[in-house]
Ligand code: NA
């Protein structure tokens with residue numbers, strides 16, 4: 001009963017269009033003041049301690065690193081490299097765009113940033129080459145979504161933070177600890193490469209069917225030059241993933257190191273950015289980080305309320321007595337997340353849903369890392385369809401296309417992503433194999 | 442703030458690695474950077490609280506605007522005002538709770554674990570940030586009620602990207618493989 | 620009439636000595652008071668995390684906790700850090716002399732101005748050192764990175780050995796040892812075994828150099844507001860729960876040592892008398908260094924009672 005009231009209130013407040021963070025906070029306050037004997041002091045306490053967590057600090061660091069990379073010339077060099085490798089196949093620049101998105105995704109933690117970084121260069125180039133605009137926009141909007149699946153990923157950090165410390169018991173009653181940022185990052189590698197390949201294949205197939213232009217084949221020397229030019233960007237992949245896997249850095253430290261690294265290559269190595277631009281990037285990053293951290297604070301309050309009312313456990317027990325197995329549960333989860341993807345952006349969805357879904361999933365025998373990857377793929381799909389789809393907005397801004405037109409344009413790739421979502425949902429090994437092989441699970 | 446925090450953690454990590462190299466050990470060992478993490482966290486807490494207030498002014502806080510964008514303008518205006526006033530209410534309540542909490546703390550000798558700063562100073566960020574945020578919400582609500590203007594942040598835009606010079610680089614990209 | 624509710628929050632699993640003792644206290648307290656008191660135990664940081672729980676207790680959001688003794692520094696009672704000093708407690712008997720005697724009482728008295736009343740001391744056990752390198756002489760520690768829990772005394776202890784202390788959450792230690800973020804750590808055998816640390820540490824030196832313990836505390840206003848007869852019953856229940864905790868933790872540490880030995884994954888090293896003396900000597904400066912923090916008179920009195928200390 002109480003859970004229904006909590007959710008009804010939350011949804012009602014959110015639909016008025018007020019900031020999600022405020023809706024979360026007001027729901028908690030209303031509930032605490034009227035319906036429960038949770039001492040109000042503990043709410044105050046949680047407000048203070050909610051973001052006093054070193055893991056969360058990876059978010060601002062990755063945002064900062066991403067912003068340096070986005071206009072630090074890294075994207076351009078990655079595009080050149082990708083183009084030199086696959087430009088001569090069917091789909092040419094389109095295929096190169098998918099690959100460049102995948103490469104950029106491996107240094108940036110955000111999807112819209114990937115769309116901007118690659119799309120703002122690639123889209124005009126594709127149109128110039130004779131590709132239909134909608135084809136280009138479709139490729140970019142969907143491939144950009146790789147930004148949160150291929151590590152590093154801000155959404156994965158958010159998932160780790162949102163589920164961290166919550167109590168989850170497996171089917172036999174043993175406590176299962178939540179997924180760490182490092183585990184999630186490594187787990188994202190294989191699904192990321194798979195989805196990139198699938199999107200590439202869709203691009204290739206459509207280009208082959210419609211006989212879109214191809215580029216002349218680059219020589220090995222040209223490829224080598226392009227590779228050498230983007231080596232600084234590629235090294236960042238090694239730095240972040242290698243650093244986390246080898247244990248040289250915690251994910252937060254890796255994020256801080258990559259921000260410094262991105263700054264150095266943007267300003268001193270590639271010199272596509274001058275020192276004058278730095279304050280603006282810092283301010284923009286701080287503004288964006290503050291917004292996310294503010295949602296996190298209030299979401300922590302909300303999930304404390306959930307835990308205090310024992311809601312996830314109640315759902316979990318109800319599900320297991322009702323005989324819901326993991327197959328049905330994940331189907332419901334997917335539908336729920338896809339619906340949520342219609343109205344909210346990724347960070348908020350994960351912050352609100354993950355603490356509730358996590359104990360239930362674990363109780364049904366689902367691995368925390370698997371659930372995390374699955375949620376991330378869901379978020380990717382959500383970013384690519386209206387009415388709320390950040391990637392679509394960004395792509396429409398770059399392509400100067402209407403959202404409706406773009407919605408049709410992304411269809412083939414979106415269907416590919418949905419098929420991939422099914423695969424990730426029901427083949428846990430896609431997510432679990434690599435971290436297990438590396439002894440991280 | 443974000444820049445300083447980044448540098449701080451970078452230095453702390455660099456220190457951790459360099460100190461294990463024998464020739465640096467004697468110089469770096471006496472430097473104790475165990476407070477770096479804590480300082481970084483508190484810097485971000487302050488940044489987040491005041492940044493959130495700044496964000497109200499720049500309209501960066503995201504909401505679910507699907508529904509209110511399809512209702513008639515009059516209802517829409519009323520709903521948005523309601524949302525803004527809720528924001529003001531929430532931040533006022535939090536600010537007051539925070540102020541009480543900080544006042545209670547200032548009477549104790551509570552300090553932070555690593556730097557041993559008085560806790561109440563660190564936690565001052567909550568009431569100050571919340572009241573400032575409340576003020577911003579009221580400001581935005583007032584402007585909206587009077588002029589119907591609402592700050593809006595374009596989330597599609599990553600700060601600092603200059604679109605105009607992109608087409609040039611685009612042709613370079615295509616040319617690179619010729 | 621509805622019962623008096625005691626919310627007892629702790630940060631470990633129910634099947635640990637502390638968790639079992641908390642449950643035992645619940646059972647006995649409810650029995651002895653004839654149901655006038657209801658104890659709700661929240662294990663696993665379900666309600667409050669390590670960092671939050673003391674503030675939550677002071678605010679009255681929970682009534683009972685069992686935090687690690689070294690957590691009292693940040694609320695302004697640094698005297699408890701005396702327990703962290705290396706080699707200050709030679710054995711369990713010495714510990715009991717301290718905690719059951721005037722020092723234990725005096726330390727608890729220091730909590731009262733903070734709105735806290737101490738009820739009992741609960742053991743976790745004595746700490747051993749571990750690393751992937753043989754740790755015998757003090758020089759062996761030089762340049763190695765050791766995980767510690769946040770404590771100025773422990774920081775000073777490893778610095779005295781020339782090692783680099785790294786504060787880290789308990790839950791992250793296994794991964795950090797496995798990947799080499801830190802080289803070694805100090806802990807009780809049962810903590811090491813339950814976190815599987817022995818699988819990623821080639822050598823464990825049985826130094827017994829330090830002690831980890833908890834204090835069971837209650838909110839002062841709440842406690843003093845209870846009828847005297849109820850308090851008597853609760854104290855009785857607490858006494859029995861304490862006995863259970865202490866016997867259980869002693870047993871688990873012994874079992875853990877045996878299991879670690881049987882696993883063959885870590886080599887257990889016992890120091891000779893001379894080697895032990897060398898370690899004591901190397902760590903002796905810590906006493907001076909933190910003397911002003913913890914209180915020189917207290918340290919002296921403590922050493923006198925326990926018969927421990929650097930020499
Ligand atoms: Na990424």
Ligand code: NA
Nearest residue numbers: 341382385388
């Ligand atoms: Na969507």
